[in-house]
Amino acid sequence: MTAKNMVMDVNEVPKLSKWIIFSIQHLFAMFGATILVPFLTGLSPAVALVSSGTGTLAYLLITKGKIPAYLGSSFAFITPIIVATEASGVPGVMVGSFLAGLVYGLLALLIGAFGLDWLMKVLPPIVVGPVIIVIGLGLAPTAIDMAMNVDGSYSGKHFAIAIATLAITIIGSLFFKGFFGLIPILIGIVSGYIISLFAGIVDTSGVSAAWDKIANAGSVGDLFGSIFLMPDFVLPFVHYAPFEVLSLNIAAIMVPVAAVTIAEHIGDQMVLSKVAGRNFIKKPGLHRSILGDGVATMIASVLGGPPNTTYGENIGVLAITRVFSVFVIGGAAVLAISFGFIGIITEVIASIPTAVMGGVSILLFGIIASSGLRMLIDNQVDLGEKRNLIVSSVILVIGIGGALVRVNVAGVTIEVAGMALATIIGIVLNLVLPGKESGFGNGSMFQADEEVETEK
Template sequence: MTDKNVVLDVQEVPKISKWLIFSIQHLFAMFGSTILVPYLTDLSTAVALVSSGLGTLAYIFITKGQIPAYLGSSFAFITPITSAMAIGGTGGVMVGSFLAGIVYGILSLLIAAFGTDWIIKVLPPVVVGPVIIVIGLGLAPTAVDMAMNVNGEYSGVHFSAAAVTLLITILASLLFKGIFGLIPILIGIIGGYTYSLVITAITGIAVLDTSGVRAAWTQIISSNSVGEFFQSLFLVPDFVIPFVDYQPFEVLNLSVVLLMVPIAVVTVAEHIGDQMVLSKVAGKNFIKKPGLHRSIMGDGVATMIASFLGGPPNTTYGENIGVLAITRVFSVFVIGGAAILAILFGFIRIITEVISSIPTPVMGGVSILLFGIIASSGLRMLIDNQVDLGIKRNLVISSVILVIGIGGAYVNIPIGNGQVVTIAGMALSAFIGLILNLILPGKETGYGNGSMFSSPEDDQ
């Protein structure tokens, strides 16, 4: 049965007059979150935009053009990337990201072979929920430091920019309706950017530096030929290419692998949740057709594409699912259009300069809300699945995961020749949570009374 409220179905092609507008809506919805991850991890924002666009196009191809999902930078990998960067540099991070994508591929093959029922035994809500909470709360010190401090010292002027940004973002998320209600992060960044511009002019304290933007604009308007114009308008992002910029086998580090690869298990659980929500919004059973194995494979391939370019791992975006819910435009051609626009944005010099000029406290203000939302979504997973923390087993597992993950515990494993492999923080908490769930009696209580895999009737 077809929903009469559907404006465009999944494989319908929009009219040219509306296609661009619909695609721009999705671009705006993902933009704020996608650029925040590379901003926090010292990766290129331009590369992140290009890799998110290419990853989304690959996802559409792998899912046979049957799932209207946009993929952007994954927040779950922020802390692992930061830690891995200190160990193996950008090249090491990209190898770890590629291997995380391989995990997606392996899981997709297992799901194709054995169905979906087994995965809940590997990823029970009593483990995944607390690990997601760890992801959010583990990032909290980073958000607060960005909001309050400059070179480690408190700055009231900078903190005011963070506070204004946070307030605008909160008001936008609560008060705005329609498409504007779906882009509170972007609205908050724009509002905080404007405030920083004003406060810099008033106080003389350089909260915002627009020299790069001005230089790019001057170069564009002073072009004396078509060739100069295009040369000043476009740039080649700072791609990090394997076997060109680094040798993968030389930077391969077991500590980096153990930091990043286990996170793929958690993000797969988030992916499944997104597919459930998307299925309900669109009135189709995407878990059944084209299949969860295809969507997870698409997610993994998108992450591997990013790793070949120097971008952060990708994942499906809840913000864009929200756009689908409001507009009722489910066309994958619209999603593909947004992906192409993201790729183009990554090559436009003045856009990358504007992104680079966003003040740290502005991003800190947005991060306070975003990281809290991540932690809250882990709590929501426990609630939605009706996991009873009054049962001692569940209480023990969740408590141990939270303290080990947030406390920053780590384990050094000697591997000979004086070398050690470190398993730290989030990855360690996930490992211990999975082990406790396997060895403690009463496994059925960890699944809760809700069903992680409940899905709508197949309307196709």
Template sequence: MSKEMVMDVQQKPKLQKWVMLSLQHLFAMFGSTILVPFLTGLSPAVALISSGLGTLSYLLITKGKIPAYLGSSFAFIAPIIGASSAGGPSGAMIGTFLAGVVYGVVAVLIRFLGLNWLMRILPPIVVGPVIIVIGLGLASTAIDMSMYVPGLDENVYSGTHFSVALFTLAVTIAASIFFRGFFGLIPILIGIVSGYVFAIFQGVVDTAEITAEWATITSAGSIGELLTGIFQSPDFLVPFVHYAPFDVASGEIVLLMVPVALVTIAEHIGDQMVLSKVVGRNFLKKPGLHRSILGDGVATMIASFLGGPPNTTYGENIGVLSITRVFSVFVIGGAAVLAICFGFVGVVTAIISSIPSAVMGGVSILLFGIIASNGLRMLIDNQVDLSDKRNLVIASVILVIGVGGAFIQLSDNLQIAGMALSAIMGVLLNLILPGKESGYGNGTMFDDSDIKNNQNRDDAA
């Protein structure tokens, strides 16, 4: 793979090349971004729009110096489902807004206090097992979507649906392992498209909505009717318009979302380090980690005002940067604009809505396992010693409480459950038990020595 830069961060490509490169980034994040709203009952079209607007705001806050695309966060799938149960879809939006507030508070603290305080709260021995809980806690959701007929009150096994899920899984795995270049970065999208086609032949795809949308377009008698048929307003969920935020705010929603937000912030820092190494610039110092985290928080708040899931930086797009060596923020911004446009196209929305749950279930089997494996990888990369009794105790308690679904009932409408409880327990144990140094391991999670030699470019800018 070539390590030479093709296009620098501030370079603007010519229009035709600009569109193609932006489409490439859009396709890289498309599959993952629509999967989160699909699983949580939110609108995929709104998720696309909020990810696009969130990315544009992120680029603005970071002064156009970090080429990062933001999409739907997998870590918040279970909390969003829990918040929706506590306060309906509006409850999920309140939780999403609170997650954005947490990002903002942490950004301010990092700006004035530095990073060490956050590492004391969330060392790898806490973050790694919690990430494992995030993945394994969603395992039953993936299996239910894969095996059972959707829309029924009781689980009814379907061999047809399971075959669709397994076919989708097989194609996704094959694309992940054997495809190279750009196609190796979009195995999720390839799996969804292949599974969708297979599902059509199995007779489990309802194409009525797509047919209706296409009929509206083809029957248009004027330019106005054509545009009306193509572009449609998604199902936004706007505060003070569709619901009163204060009516659904609750302590349960806070306890569901806030602990997970702290964990995803640690993941965000890891993403920024990887991105810094790929581009060869220290983004943690310039424009600064506080700006990056604030940008992520503002993007998440924007999503909450529209009815979308929380946003986060996407590994798929970091992979695209790594392969193409095109670091232009204009390309990232173009992908954001295209995502917004796609969200308003009725046919695209109809196609997404018609994807069978079995297809998404097949993809989810791999994705949720990868999330759990990434938690394990964090422990390995940071060389956390699990033969140390302290580390073993913290990891064990987090895993069993989180995966087992333990909860503390504080009142009739307030409980600390599952993932949130496991994160809180992990933080408390890490702060209480002696020998905190062992929880950091011997790795380089926050070591930017690999990019110090390139810092002179930023200093000269």
């Protein structure tokens, strides 16, 4: 398959005016989802933007500038981050995130040495699809709580704003065209914010203080200092000693999630290959793209940001605009880093009411769950097969029900719960039950790379 009507190839450098516009498009496409993850987990949105941009630049470097992919905050890690924060604080989250990134690196080495078939046997669609459903539905209570509760009590005003935000986002997703059709999440957040201002539930004190500093700056130096602020980085060996917070429990919470995000990464690479008319899985290779994803996550962990992953929103931008230049992606990354250092932007993000984010989350988390269902459908996985029905059913109930396994090893309590436990049990069931071939379905995305023309 070749890319049709290509406007700009992967290594083409656009003119400056178009470069900025194209990069802003990618920035807006990822912005809403990227800041939502730190908003939900208590991490810094400014750091998330910086780590997103820095991770993307590292990804482009590791993939030799041959894959136009943007990396943003991963939704799969939301629940593990919340659980790990309760167990060991933000430093523990960062250590666990770093370990998850190391798993990517190890996997990249194994793929480079032994190929890809063995990985597909461990993570077929019958395992990955239900686990993705668990990610979305497991987050559903969080979305509803944000949408309708204030300090644990029901608020009709907040719920109405959440529903209005949701409605605008849905309308944008369905009916907006062109550039606006690429940013329905951002449009929903902005619209909900404006409604919240009229409803009087927005605390604008931080924004006003930041603006006053800019307006009252007496010199160029003061103006620069009032505009640009240092994000709240959480740095190892500066704010904490990694080995003091490293534990088996943190590893058990964070590392298993890598199995899901790696499968999502492979799916994104196949979609991107078909959109661009290149076989990115073969050249520069899946081992390079997975390594780039892992390094981006490790970079985020040493800055205090959420783990990174390739973004479907930005693949959608590529598909619509037909501009595949990695320089455009790199420009978006530089803009994201810059936004993270602009204080007034950080204050605006911090002032967004939870009802607005809750309204957007209802749709986003539902889409995640639906994408897991779509994976089963697209790969034509037959749930009439008893073994497939068993694997998917067990994963769903264990993951959504919040089952956990708690053991004591050498005086250390290790707890594997929810999605992580569901993933592990799903992998084991798929490997031990007879009829493994049916778990791939009849149209497995993992077997479709021959449809993509190899890059010459």
